[in-house]
Amino acid sequence: MSTHSSRxxxxxxxxxxxxxxxxxxxxxxxxxxYYSFRFYRLLSPDRTGWTGFTNYVWFFNSPDxxxxxxxxxxxxxxxLIITVVLGILIALLIDQPxxxxxxLRILVIAPFFVMPPVAASIWENLFMHPQxxxxxxxxxGFGAQPILFLxxxxxxxxxxxxxxxxxxxxxxxxxxxxQSLSSExxxxxxxxxxxxxxxxxxxxxxxxxxxITVVILIQTIFLLGIFGEIFTTTQGxxxxxxxxxxxxxxxxxxxxxxxxxxxxGGIIAVILANIVAYFLMRGLGRNLDN
Amino acid sequence: MARALSPRRKLITTLAAWSVALIIFFPVLWMxxxxxxxxxSAVAMPPQFLSASWTLENYAxxxxxxxxxxxxxNSVVIAVGSTLLGLVIAIPSAWxxxxxxxxxxxxxxxxxxxxxxMPAVAVMIPLYLIFQRLGLxxxxxxxxxxxxxxxxxxxxxxxxxxxxxxxxxxxEAARMDGAGLWNEIVYVLTPMALPGIASxxxxxxxxxxxxxxxxxxxxxxxxxxxxxxxASFSAPQGLFYAKLSAASAMAILPILIxxxxxxxxxxxxxxxxxxx
Numbered sequence: 001m002s003t004h005s006s007r008x009x010x011x012x013x014x015x016x017x018x019x020x021x022x023x024x025x026x027x028x029x030x031x032x033x034y035y036s037f038r039f040y041r042l043l044s045p046d047r048t049g050w051t052g053f054t055n056y057v058w059f060f061n062s063p064d065x066x067x068x069x070x071x072x073x074x075x076x077x078x079x080l081i082i083t084v085v086l087g088i089l090i091a092l093l094i095d096q097p098x099x100x101x102x103x104l105r106i107l108v109i110a111p112f113f114v115m116p117p118v119a120a121s122i123w124e125n126l127f128m129h130p131q132x133x134x135x136x137x138x139x140x141g142f143g144a145q146p147i148l149f150l151x152x153x154x155x156x157x158x159x160x161x162x163x164x165x166x167x168x169x170x171x172x173x174x175x176x177x178x179q180s181l182s183s184e185x186x187x188x189x190x191x192x193x194x195x196x197x198x199x200x201x202x203x204x205x206x207x208x209x210x211x212i213t214v215v216i217l218i219q220t221i222f223l224l225g226i227f228g229e230i231f232t233t234t235q236g237x238x239x240x241x242x243x244x245x246x247x248x249x250x251x252x253x254x255x256x257x258x259x260x261x262x263x264x265g266g267i268i269a270v271i272l273a274n275i276v277a278y279f280l281m282r283g284l285g286r287n288l289d290n
Numbered sequence: 291m292a293r294a295l296s297p298r299r300k301l302i303t304t305l306a307a308w309s310v311a312l313i314i315f316f317p318v319l320w321m322x323x324x325x326x327x328x329x330x331s332a333v334a335m336p337p338q339f340l341s342a343s344w345t346l347e348n349y350a351x352x353x354x355x356x357x358x359x360x361x362x363x364n365s366v367v368i369a370v371g372s373t374l375l376g377l378v379i380a381i382p383s384a385w386x387x388x389x390x391x392x393x394x395x396x397x398x399x400x401x402x403x404x405x406x407x408m409p410a411v412a413v414m415i416p417l418y419l420i421f422q423r424l425g426l427x428x429x430x431x432x433x434x435x436x437x438x439x440x441x442x443x444x445x446x447x448x449x450x451x452x453x454x455x456x457x458x459x460x461x462e463a464a465r466m467d468g469a470g471l472w473n474e475i476v477y478v479l480t481p482m483a484l485p486g487i488a489s490x491x492x493x494x495x496x497x498x499x500x501x502x503x504x505x506x507x508x509x510x511x512x513x514x515x516x517x518x519x520x521a522s523f524s525a526p527q528g529l530f531y532a533k534l535s536a537a538s539a540m541a542i543l544p545i546l547i548x549x550x551x552x553x554x555x556x557x558x559x560x561x562x563x564x565x566x
Contacts, residue, residue: 006390007390007392009386009390010386010387010389010390010392011386013382013383013385013386014382014383014386014387014398016379016382016383017379017380017383017402017442017446018383018398018402020379020439020442021402021405021439021442021443024405024413024439024442025405025408025413027416027420028412028413028416028417028420029408029412029413029416031415031416031419031420032412032413032415032416035415035416090310090314093303093306093307093310094307094310094311096300096303096304096307097300098300098303098304098307098308099304100308104307104308104311105553106550106553107311107312107314107315108310108311108314108315109549109550109553109556110314110315110318110546110549111314111315111317111318112549113496113500113542113545113546113548113549114318114500114542114546115499115500115502115516115517115520115541115542115545116500116502116517116521117502117517117518117520117521118321118520118538118541118542119317120521121520121523121534121538122317122318122320122321122535122538123317125531125534126317126320126321126324126531126535127317127320131333131335132333132335132531134320134337136335137335137336137337140335140336141336164314164317167314168314169560172553172556172557173557173560173561173565176557176565177565210564210565211565214561214564214565218560218561221406221407224409225409225410225411225503227410227411227502227503227506228502228503228506228517228521231502231506231521232520232521245409245411246409246410246411246503249411249414250411250414250507253414253415253418254507259415262411262414262415263415265411266409266411266412266413266414266415267412269409269411269412270408270409270412272409273407273408273409274407277404277407
């Protein structure tokens, strides 16, 4: 099938995607790199020029940056742990022959289709609100003071909301992997007297390794860029308590109108994503080889 | 690995599974219930359920009194437009990579996926400035372009994994039977590729509909889709819970239905074929 002319035709067919993605990636990245070394504030348009690493130094000297870095990693790590652990448990549960399994799956998958601003606003207003939220009602029912979720525990609240959104994704993928496990293997182990835990530890978990790896890799890509949930609920506050790196860069660009600094932050975010990707691939890459 | 259970254990697991599923779904359910309450009933403490006063007015109000229909239409145009444009560009590419693979095809696919690793904030500023110069800020065309580019790697990957499963021998058999290229495309390839293209389309409409970074950054009012509208719904302080819920319900309902239809294909699409 691969004659010379068909190869040429194939290249022509691939070219538009490659060119578009190259432009999409390289042009903005080059511009961001350029701006990151410039003095460029929209509020003082007369002053321009090269500033060397000043914008980067500002970030590294800012306590907010280290907090934002910590928050970003806490968000990714926290949501990963919650969704993978709960996802495994729920997948094990739903995989049992229960009545109405099809409808169950529909209920469980639903949060994944809820757009981030809606998810955030449901939790913020209907559940976490200190006067009108359902959690406040429950607290009052027990005679306790309502918890000020978004004021006192903003990062935990955001982690909770994002976990709710991503739990269905983890559950669905782990469930799919679980359903391809043959029951004979489990039954054989059962007859050999393996305990439920041993069956899980030595048969079920190894079978799910690949699916768990995929969940971690894909969720990390999306979690590093979480934005809408924070924008809708805490706006990064109180203070900078729930500001992540993407949100901090957004604030520098939109509120402070400091293009140079925001660009430097963008480059730092790229470096961070690469570091995370490197460690993920090193730690998990071999799980993906068949 | 479903296995037979004793009746008693079956009852317990059924109850447990249903409880967990209902807890996960509850926030959506509560939002939908709230959207049918009057504003006073929506914020009543303790929360009202059986004693609540129900109404359909919130939906009518949201639809008639705000610019809701425009936000809704913007969402449709942006999600469907970016998906169709992405498909037009991706189908030939995925097709070529699946049926005429070269030595570098795998590397090329990995590189395309790696563009997804780039944080959106890193390209936000140049894109904003470029859009400003081209007059694309707050336009549907601008968002269609950005969301298409953002999801293009996913579209190509999904299509590639689907096309890969069409056996090449079928083409050869058709050719032996004397089918010309046109007949081959119309009668053999298209029917086999359509289900894959359809699920790719569904998943990408869902992703584009729910996008909430570029829609917030690149729009103000004119081209804002539902995700930007809900995000900027100013802190209601208990005054507009029912209306906010109605607006939210209408924003997620189309996608919830599409999503439930496509859930079988979802795992495969979202894991780029790594989990089937």
